[in-house]
Amino acid sequence: MSFTPDDSLLREVFEPARRIEPSAAEVATVLARSRAGRRALPRLTWASRQRQVALAVPILALFVAGLYAVPTTRAAIDHLTGTVEEVFSGYRAGDEAAEPGRPLRATDAAPAYFNDLAPGGGKFAREPRVLAEAGGYKLYAYIGSSGGINLDLGDTGFGLGFESAREIGPGAVYFLGPGAMRYADADGHLPLFGLVASTVDSVELVYEQGPPLRVDGIKDGFVLLAEPGREPREIVAYGENGEVVGRKSLGDPGAWRHYTRP
Amino acid sequence: MQANSPHPSPSSLAIEVERCRCGDAAARERLARRATRLSLQTAAALLGSREEASDIAQDVAIDVLRSLHGLREPEAFDGWVHRITVRHALRLLKRRGRRRRAETPLALLPEAAEPPHLEDIDRETVLAARQALAAAFAELPPKQRLALALRYVHDLPDAEIAAALGCRVGSVHALLSRGRGALRDDPQLAELALAFEGG
Numbered sequence: 001m002s003f004t005p006d007d008s009l010l011r012e013v014f015e016p017a018r019r020i021e022p023s024a025a026e027v028a029t030v031l032a033r034s035r036a037g038r039r040a041l042p043r044l045t046w047a048s049r050q051r052q053v054a055l056a057v058p059i060l061a062l063f064v065a066g067l068y069a070v071p072t073t074r075a076a077i078d079h080l081t082g083t084v085e086e087v088f089s090g091y092r093a094g095d096e097a098a099e100p101g102r103p104l105r106a107t108d109a110a111p112a113y114f115n116d117l118a119p120g121g122g123k124f125a126r127e128p129r130v131l132a133e134a135g136g137y138k139l140y141a142y143i144g145s146s147g148g149i150n151l152d153l154g155d156t157g158f159g160l161g162f163e164s165a166r167e168i169g170p171g172a173v174y175f176l177g178p179g180a181m182r183y184a185d186a187d188g189h190l191p192l193f194g195l196v197a198s199t200v201d202s203v204e205l206v207y208e209q210g211p212p213l214r215v216d217g218i219k220d221g222f223v224l225l226a227e228p229g230r231e232p233r234e235i236v237a238y239g240e241n242g243e244v245v246g247r248k249s250l251g252d253p254g255a256w257r258h259y260t261r262p
Numbered sequence: 263m264q265a266n267s268p269h270p271s272p273s274s275l276a277i278e279v280e281r282c283r284c285g286d287a288a289a290r291e292r293l294a295r296r297a298t299r300l301s302l303q304t305a306a307a308l309l310g311s312r313e314e315a316s317d318i319a320q321d322v323a324i325d326v327l328r329s330l331h332g333l334r335e336p337e338a339f340d341g342w343v344h345r346i347t348v349r350h351a352l353r354l355l356k357r358r359g360r361r362r363r364a365e366t367p368l369a370l371l372p373e374a375a376e377p378p379h380l381e382d383i384d385r386e387t388v389l390a391a392r393q394a395l396a397a398a399f400a401e402l403p404p405k406q407r408l409a410l411a412l413r414y415v416h417d418l419p420d421a422e423i424a425a426a427l428g429c430r431v432g433s434v435h436a437l438l439s440r441g442r443g444a445l446r447d448d449p450q451l452a453e454l455a456l457a458f459e460g461g
Contacts (some may be wrong), residue, residue, distance in 0.1 A: 013395040014414040017307035022298040031293045034327035177286035251284030258277040
């Protein structure tokens with residue numbers, strides 16, 4: 001018999017490999033490790049997952065004991081003052097006084113999955129908050145079932161998760177991007193989402209062309225209705241006395257033109 | 263969360279890369295997912311292990327994200343991911359030699375539980391072929407395995423396989439030909455091929 005492993009046979013036997021998709025945990029690990037130092041975070045391996053489960057109970061016990069032994073205070077995170085990490089450290093630790101933004105209202109039309117049940121009981125989204133809103137777009141935060149900080153960029157259909165506030169970083173501004181928006185909306189606006197430190201009072205979106213967009217009264221987060229055709233260049237954060245407390249470059253301004261509607 | 267299109271045009275990939283360079287977290291997440299998936303699929307086919315493939319794919323995707331600013335041709339993102347995957351995979355194969363981890367056979371993974379695409383061939387035959395191929399495939403030299411994986415997992419043409427492997431197109435012809443030839447001589451696969459031909 002002359003056997004030639006033809007293309008259809010080979011393609012079929014490789015089908016399992018063609019169908020593999022990375023898990024959300026694998027992608028989240030990649031994103032976190034790519035931001036952190038090369039040795040800062042371990043790879044998510046199958047063995048480490050088993051170890052994580054084995055370690056989770058004693059760590060949780062120590063964490064709960066710590067809540068009683070050393071109450072979370074603002075002083076404990078003084079060294080983070082003026083950073084986005086500071087805002088979310090208290091939130092993640094369960095400090096009610098440190099909860100960012102505002103609570104949900106019945107009129108918020110928050111994503112329905114917020115009310116889903118978590119595997120261990122209770123709601124999927126704990127302590128949900130609205131950090132910012134503009135033009136109908138909203139930036140939500142909640143604590144996930146693993147205790148991590150989760151952000152939902154509302155109607156853009158995009159979510160991000162951070163296992164710890166440290167992943168968000170030590171700056172005064174953390175830029176989240178425009179969610180899963182492919183193009184500007186019918187009004188020509190592209191919502192740009194971000195987080196800010198408690199020292200930030202105003203945020204300005206600086207364009208390559210024309211006057212900046214300034215939004216005052218910022219608290220913990222922002223949604224800026226950008227015009228991509230004017231080539232956004234930088235976000236500048238100001239304190240209550242008008243001093244610059246942070247800047248975030250938006251990269252090549254010309255690249256934002258890709259978001260203009262075809 | 264928005265899913266990646268499996269076959270976006272080169273221009274849309276270039277746009278994603280530019281957005282990521284601008285600091286767009288959503289574009290970064292999509293590229294991370296894409297790089298992880300491409301690498302995971304190649305590595306899984308190569309190694310026959312979802313577990314080891316995951317380790318490689320995470321390292322590849324991290325390398326990709328960290329050095330994205332240095333990518334001169336953003337539309338060649340996929341080819342770049344394949345090149346980095348090849349480098350990591352060859353390094354792993356060299357390190358581990360013939361040692362194998364305890365693993366879940368790829369043919370039995372949940373991803374393989376869907377009905378076969380070839381509707382006129384029974385599921386047992388397909389699963390048997392997959393397992394026989396995994397065994398025969400594991401005996402091939404690493405570069406032949408990589409060439410076959412890039413062709414039959416990602417449908418890459420010879421020129422793109424050559425770019426990923428860092429060799430000439432003629433060498434890819436030879437690698438594919440020798441790889442198919444070695445599989446042709448595998449008695450279990452030969453038997454199963456009859457079922458495919460007769461199906």
